[in-house]
Amino acid sequence: MRGYYIAGNWKMHKTVGEAVDLAGELVKRLARSGHRVMIAPPFTSLQAVGEKVRGTNILLGAQNMASAELGAHTGQISCLMLKDVGVSVVILGHSECRLLDGETNALINAKVKLALLHGLEVILCVGETLAEREAGLVEKIVVEQVEEGLRGVAPDRVGTVTIAYEPVWAIGTGKNATPQDAEAVHAVIRSTVARLYGAKAGEEMLIQYGGSVKPDNAAGLMAMKNIDGALVGGAALSADSFCAIVEFDAYQRAAG
Numbered sequence: 104m105r106g107y108y109i110a111g112n113w114k115m116h117k118t119v120g121e122a123v124d125l126a127g128e129l130v131k132r133l134a135r136s137g138h139r140v141m142i143a144p145p146f147t148s149l150q151a152v153g154e155k156v157r158g159t160n161i162l163l164g165a166q167n168m169a170s171a172e173l174g175a176h177t178g179q180i181s182c183l184m185l186k187d188v189g190v191s192v193v194i195l196g197h198s199e200c201r202l203l204d205g206e207t208n209a210l211i212n213a214k215v216k217l218a219l220l221h222g223l224e225v226i227l228c229v230g231e232t233l234a235e236r237e238a239g240l241v242e243k244i245v246v247e248q249v250e251e252g253l254r255g256v257a258p259d260r261v262g263t264v265t266i267a268y269e270p271v272w273a274i275g276t277g278k279n280a281t282p283q284d285a286e287a288v289h290a291v292i293r294s295t296v297a298r299l300y301g302a303k304a305g306e307e308m309l310i311q312y313g314g315s316v317k318p319d320n321a322a323g324l325m326a327m328k329n330i331d332g333a334l335v336g337g338a339a340l341s342a343d344s345f346c347a348i349v350e351f352d353a354y355q356r357a358a359g
């Protein structure tokens with residue numbers, strides 16, 4: 104039984120005060136959640152949010168990190184600094200970093216290995232653009248991103264990696280993949296991990312879906328065999344919608 108893992112990526116939203124308020128609300132409302140929960144506020148709020156979630160069932164995540172440990176890297180944040188403020192998970196390879204900041208598979212792979220070396224868990228994001236989908240390249244792109252993202256990751260470390268499948272055309276657009284479309288790609292990702300690391304690692308790998316996940320579509324996605332959670336952007340910015348996604352099973356029962 105893999106269990107569910109719901110993560111909130113707050114992107115470039117919230118002042119420190121707003122972030123602390125939202126985190127405090129989530130701590131109260133999700134205290135009894137049976138699912139794994141992570142929130143990734145912007146760097147400026149990590150320390151304050153870290154103090155709020157310390158000792159609770161909510162994990163603190165960062166949205167990215169540098170590929171170097173320390174040194175002359177203006178504007179970058181090191182994994183050591185993240186650990187210092189209580190971060191235990193880092194999101195790497197988000198499509199906004201790939202597309203807007205030019206992050207390559209090789210750079211993302213360097214970050215994945217560095218994060219794992221320092222004991223951070225990783226959420227490795229993969230996903231195709233609309234043009235790639237229309238050109239029939241979904242599988243090729245996603246398999247390549249998984250293979251290259253995990254290149255050189257030791258078998259005893261891969262268990263602390265979660266993969267998030269986020270079709271780029273579904274992020275922040277309100278268009279989400281149907282559960283069946285997402286499931287098909289998740290199955291490909293799982294078999295890729297099994298090919299690289301063996302059947303057990305493939306079976307145990309948590310694979311989140313991301314891209315316009317909302318309270319109303321979460322349960323349908325989570326019902327799929329190979330979908331083990333969600334990486335949530337816009338709907339993670341309010342306690343009501345994020346809690347409804349984390350508690351997707353109760354939300355669906357209440358909605359009838």
Ligand code: PGA
Pocket residue numbers: 112269273274275276313314315316334335336337338
């Ligand atoms: P969205 O973002 O839920 O706003 O589509 C998801 C993500 O980018 O992680």
